Amino acid sequence: xxEPTSPVRVAVVQFDPQVGLENREANLRNTLDLALQAANDGxxxxxxxxLSTTGYFFNNRQDAFAHSEAVPAGPTVQxxxxxxxxxxxxxxxxxxxxxxxxxxxxxxxxxxxxxIGKYRKAHLWNLEKLWFTPGNTGFPVxxxxxxxxxxxxCWDIWFPEVPRILSQQGADIICSLNNWVWTPPPLFDDAxxxxxxxxxxxxxxxxNVFIAAASRIGEERGARYLGCSLIAGTNGWPIGKVASAxxxxxxxxxxxxxxxxxxxxxxxxxxxHRDRRADLYDAMLGYTQHPCLPR
Amino acid sequence: xxEPTSPVRVAVVQFDPQVGLENREANLRNTLDLALQAANDGxxxxxxxxLSTTGYFFNNRQDAFAHSEAVPAGPTVQxxxxxxxxxxxxxxxxxxxxxxxxxxxxxxxxxxxxxIGKYRKAHLWNLEKLWFTPGNTGFPVxxxxxxxxxxxxCWDIWFPEVPRILSQQGADIICSLNNWVWTPPPLFDDAxxxxxxxxxxxxxxxxNVFIAAASRIGEERGARYLGCSLIAGTNGWPIGKVASAxxxxxxxxxxxxxxxxxxxxxxxxxxxHRDRRADLYDAMLGYTQHPCLPR
Numbered sequence: 361x362x363e364p365t366s367p368v369r370v371a372v373v374q375f376d377p378q379v380g381l382e383n384r385e386a387n388l389r390n391t392l393d394l395a396l397q398a399a400n401d402g403x404x405x406x407x408x409x410x411l412s413t414t415g416y417f418f419n420n421r422q423d424a425f426a427h428s429e430a431v432p433a434g435p436t437v438q439x440x441x442x443x444x445x446x447x448x449x450x451x452x453x454x455x456x457x458x459x460x461x462x463x464x465x466x467x468x469x470x471x472x473x474x475x476i477g478k479y480r481k482a483h484l485w486n487l488e489k490l491w492f493t494p495g496n497t498g499f500p501v502x503x504x505x506x507x508x509x510x511x512x513x514c515w516d517i518w519f520p521e522v523p524r525i526l527s528q529q530g531a532d533i534i535c536s537l538n539n540w541v542w543t544p545p546p547l548f549d550d551a552x553x554x555x556x557x558x559x560x561x562x563x564x565x566x567x568n569v570f571i572a573a574a575s576r577i578g579e580e581r582g583a584r585y586l587g588c589s590l591i592a593g594t595n596g597w598p599i600g601k602v603a604s605a606x607x608x609x610x611x612x613x614x615x616x617x618x619x620x621x622x623x624x625x626x627x628x629x630x631x632x633h634r635d636r637r638a639d640l641y642d643a644m645l646g647y648t649q650h651p652c653l654p655r
Numbered sequence: 656x657x658e659p660t661s662p663v664r665v666a667v668v669q670f671d672p673q674v675g676l677e678n679r680e681a682n683l684r685n686t687l688d689l690a691l692q693a694a695n696d697g698x699x700x701x702x703x704x705x706l707s708t709t710g711y712f713f714n715n716r717q718d719a720f721a722h723s724e725a726v727p728a729g730p731t732v733q734x735x736x737x738x739x740x741x742x743x744x745x746x747x748x749x750x751x752x753x754x755x756x757x758x759x760x761x762x763x764x765x766x767x768x769x770x771i772g773k774y775r776k777a778h779l780w781n782l783e784k785l786w787f788t789p790g791n792t793g794f795p796v797x798x799x800x801x802x803x804x805x806x807x808x809c810w811d812i813w814f815p816e817v818p819r820i821l822s823q824q825g826a827d828i829i830c831s832l833n834n835w836v837w838t839p840p841p842l843f844d845d846a847x848x849x850x851x852x853x854x855x856x857x858x859x860x861x862x863n864v865f866i867a868a869a870s871r872i873g874e875e876r877g878a879r880y881l882g883c884s885l886i887a888g889t890n891g892w893p894i895g896k897v898a899s900a901x902x903x904x905x906x907x908x909x910x911x912x913x914x915x916x917x918x919x920x921x922x923x924x925x926x927x928h929r930d931r932r933a934d935l936y937d938a939m940l941g942y943t944q945h946p947c948l949p950r
Contacts, residue, residue, distance in 0.1 A: 482932045489924045518861050520815030521936045544890035551846050555891055562857045566813050595839035596850055629784045637777045641816045
């Protein structure tokens with residue numbers, strides 16, 4: 361089959377990975393245990409957070425190196441591949457990738473037939489710049505039997521270009537792997553959402569694409585993570601609830617991936633993708649430099 | 656003076672213009688009366704909705720022609736210019752512009768020294784395509800003594816490229832003129848916000864720019880308008896409240912426009928504008944075509 365099976369049950373897993381070599385085994389076991397819970401509840405596509413087997417807050421580049429492994433040859437991705445084969449599911453998760461002397465903040469997609477592909481985070485947050493290399497994979501969209509799947513990682517969604525480019529390539533669903541942390545206060549509004557919840561919702565809305573955003577919880581070396589995982593529908597609104605700020609949770613959504621293909625037309629004259637004024641953007645995006653930045 | 660005066664008091668005016676030649680005089684009077692209220696309360700920059708003197712829902716192109724006038728030579732803009740001179744304020748508002756055989760959905764910026772500039776809506780919504788010409792002004796940013804001001808009109812903000820391009824040119828504040836109508840349900844969430852509220856908030860957040868969004872209320876030839884005007888800070892969150900769905904209101908915010916220039920840096924390593932990966936976008940934006948669209 362080459363067209364999406366609909367509905368697909370999508371699960372996003374919110375949990376608390378912890379940095380430190382002594383925690384790697386427990387982190388990996390957590391990803392497999394939680395993915396199993398999701399699979400047992402019928403999930404076809406399971407999304408785990410950014411850096412889900414290594415934790416986030418490395419001390420330095422040497423520390424990051426020690427947590428890294430090859431993709432897909434390393435043991436973490438192979439464990440996920442085995443899991444996906446055994447349970448006939450698609451799984452998306454993040455880890456620290458080593459490729460020669462370079463480290464990447466990487467997300468992988470694996471499925472019943474094995475490793476499908478990887479995405480290396482393009483926009484690096486804060487100290488990540490001291491150990492990771494900025495992603496060089498572009499923004500790939502992977503064709504699978506359940507639909508077209510794109511990946512983005514955390515700070516990427518602060519750049520509306522990313523979900524736009526994934527959607528322009530026809531992604532039905534974007535799997536968003538996150539370790540959401542501080543944003544300019546307030547961190548949460550009265551509805552218990554963080555700004556990243558809204559970035560996810562609006563990116564889904566303007567692109568008519570599903571976004572399954574898995575975030576993490578807990579604290580780690582002084583950093584507080586915000587939870588707030590969600591699955592946004594093509595209308596932008598969360599399907600079901602937005603996760604808590606501090607509880608381990610699995611969210612599910614039964615979604616018809618084909619609706620990302622058939623419903624970009626809002627009325628007989630508008631279409632979110634066709635209405636783009638690329639004639640006006642081309643000369644400006646990418647080249648224009650904010651006048652306050654160093655030249 | 657060429658640098659922003661801070662703080663600036665910004666006002667957004669939410670009211671109910673009504674289409675129909677018999678209502679034009681009352682609409683214009685309303686814009687002046689409400690702008691006067693705002694000015695009397697200390698506003699330096701006053702933002703009124705899209706098509707604020709003509710109403711929105713024309714019956715056909717002939718009807719739209721009958722509501723149109725030259726910009727800036729026509730009587731509406733001249734009234735606004737006189738108002739701005741008299742009260743020493745900047746005013747942004749929308750009207751139906753005629754230029755030869757073409758009609759545009761246009762926003763103007765006027766100030767104490769007269770007409771400053773106009774923006775013609777680039778992304779046309781629904782039946783607008785039957786009477787308006789897609790905007791051909793690009794996305795200008797106007798330098799004024801109180802700061803750099805960009806304009807966008809309604810459906811434009813569904814295209815994240817627009818606030819991005821305005822911000823990349825250094826806009827301190829984007830004046831967003833709206834007649835917000837239907838979006839895929841629900842129209843409002845439990846917090847009383849519509850999706851356009853969140854589009855405004857997230858566009859402000861990811862671009863570190865103020866957005867003053869004036870929307871309209873009321874019903875007109877069967878169309879319901881959503882209100883929900885707001886002024887978003889550079890952190891994305893509303894300054895003060897989001898306006899109601901159905902009441903005439905004026906919102907105010909005292910804002911330091913220079914904070915849009917000094918605060919894009921979130922930490923010593925990140926900067927919302929400098930972190931753009933234009934190297935990855937250039938090859939993809941504008942050219943890629945969604946695979947489901949007609950070629």
